[in-house]
Amino acid sequence: MRAVVARQYGPPEVFELQNLPDPQLKPGQVLIRVKAAGINFADILSRMGLYGGVPKPPFVPGLEISGVIEDVADNLPAQAAGLRKGMRVAALTKFKGYAELVAVPASQVFPIPDRVSFEDAAAIPVNYLTAYHSMFQMGNLQAGDRILIHAAAGGVGVAAIQLAKARKLVIFGTAGSAKQDYLRSIGVHYPIDYTKEDFVEVVRRAAPDGIELAFDAVGGDYFKRSQRCLGPGGRLVVYGFSAAVGADGKRSLWRIAKALLQTRLYHPLPMIDQNLAVIGVHLGRMQGREALMKKEMDEILRMYEAGEVKPVIGKSFPLAQAADAHRFIHARQNIGKVLLTI
Numbered sequence: 001m002r003a004v005v006a007r008q009y010g011p012p013e014v015f016e017l018q019n020l021p022d023p024q025l026k027p028g029q030v031l032i033r034v035k036a037a038g039i040n041f042a043d044i045l046s047r048m049g050l051y052g053g054v055p056k057p058p059f060v061p062g063l064e065i066s067g068v069i070e071d072v073a074d075n076l077p078a079q080a081a082g083l084r085k086g087m088r089v090a091a092l093t094k095f096k097g098y099a100e101l102v103a104v105p106a107s108q109v110f111p112i113p114d115r116v117s118f119e120d121a122a123a124i125p126v127n128y129l130t131a132y133h134s135m136f137q138m139g140n141l142q143a144g145d146r147i148l149i150h151a152a153a154g155g156v157g158v159a160a161i162q163l164a165k166a167r168k169l170v171i172f173g174t175a176g177s178a179k180q181d182y183l184r185s186i187g188v189h190y191p192i193d194y195t196k197e198d199f200v201e202v203v204r205r206a207a208p209d210g211i212e213l214a215f216d217a218v219g220g221d222y223f224k225r226s227q228r229c230l231g232p233g234g235r236l237v238v239y240g241f242s243a244a245v246g247a248d249g250k251r252s253l254w255r256i257a258k259a260l261l262q263t264r265l266y267h268p269l270p271m272i273d274q275n276l277a278v279i280g281v282h283l284g285r286m287q288g289r290e291a292l293m294k295k296e297m298d299e300i301l302r303m304y305e306a307g308e309v310k311p312v313i314g315k316s317f318p319l320a321q322a323a324d325a326h327r328f329i330h331a332r333q334n335i336g337k338v339l340l341t342i
């Protein structure tokens with residue numbers, strides 16, 4: 001099979017399309033012929049060697065795919081017993097997604113309705129599960145609550161906006177200048193251009209009592225500034241650290257150190273006085289919670305079928321152009337999701 005291999009950690013040029021042996025099915029796994037692979041910011045961090053648990057190079061990146069089941073091993077867990085050859089599915093993968101074939105534990109495989117295209121299916125698992133789990137499972141958001149979403153025009157950002165709209169939340173969203181009209185067009189009540197405005201001031205002006213939840217994967221000084229937007233009972237969801245990455249895609253210890261130094265350290269006792277919750281979310285570390293993930297995915301697919309959510313595909317690249325796809329994200333050109341298609 002063909003797969004994109006990161007030959008070493010580094011800029012997008014480390015990628016090479018190679019012929020590798022087909023994956024061998026292990027007990028409890030499903031073999032999937034990939035139609036589309038989602039590109040996530042975690043792949044950028046993995047390629048740079050900055051993502052927790054990334055394999056040593058050479059490795060095949062990629063954390064989610066859609067495709068058709070090619071083969072099913074024995075001993076599937078009970079909740080995955082219905083998976084059959086020929087079924088259309090989406091799946092979370094532990095790396096290895098930028099490939100024509102991938103073997104995945106059956107518990108991470110989600111059958112998709114006929115109406116969901118392979119492109120949409122590859123854009124759903126990471127972005128929508130992360131947003132849904134953060135906002136409603138961990139963040140307990142209710143109709144009328146106010147949410148601040150950073151990188152609002154990105155993959156997770158657009159998913160979060162759609163979910164927020166469906167649940168009647170008031171939405172503040174930050175993005176670069178070129179994306180402001182887009183944010184307005186998809187229903188963000190307060191689009192914020194972070195190059196021109198201080199998002200804390202905009203939020204506090206509109207919501208002097210402070211908002212209910214800030215959804216922050218930029219990090220660095222954003223974490224403490226996001227916290228300043230919250231009122232009593234506010235939740236700061238931290239789920240990424242994009243600030244560690246520069247536009248050239250090269251690893252910079254200076255940039256990483258600066259972002260870390262800007263990060264507030266939390267002691268639990270002041271959080272009592274502040275009525276503050278700081279919530280970490282990592283979709284890749286949900287082992288043992290597969291039933292919860294499945295329940296959340298069922299609800300997301302129900303919302304898809306009801307027309308409440310629909311992935312926005314910013315751009316699709318052929319598998320061989322994975323490096324270009326990563327450069328596109330480094331240049332902050334994406335609106336919505338970036339995919340590799342096969």
Ligand SMILES: NC(=O)c1ccc[n+]([C@@H]2O[C@H](COP(=O)([O-])OP(=O)(O)OC[C@H]3O[C@@H](n4cnc5c(N)ncnc54)[C@H](OP(=O)(O)O)[C@@H]3O)[C@@H](O)[C@H]2O)c1
Pocket residue numbers: 039040041042126127130151152153154155156157174175176179217218239240241242243244245246247281282283284329330331332333334336
């Ligand atoms: N914890 C989890 O389970 C989990 C799951 C999924 C994603 N995440 C995190 O969520 C964040 C968003 O992920 P995504 O895959 O949806 O990516 P994305 O938002 O589509 O990423 C690209 C966008 O992020 C913004 N950005 C901010 N800082 C950036 C930087 N230093 N370099 C490049 N872009 C930057 C840019 O938008 P502007 O032009 O508006 O600045 C850019 O267009 C990432 O931090 C990712 O690691 C975490």
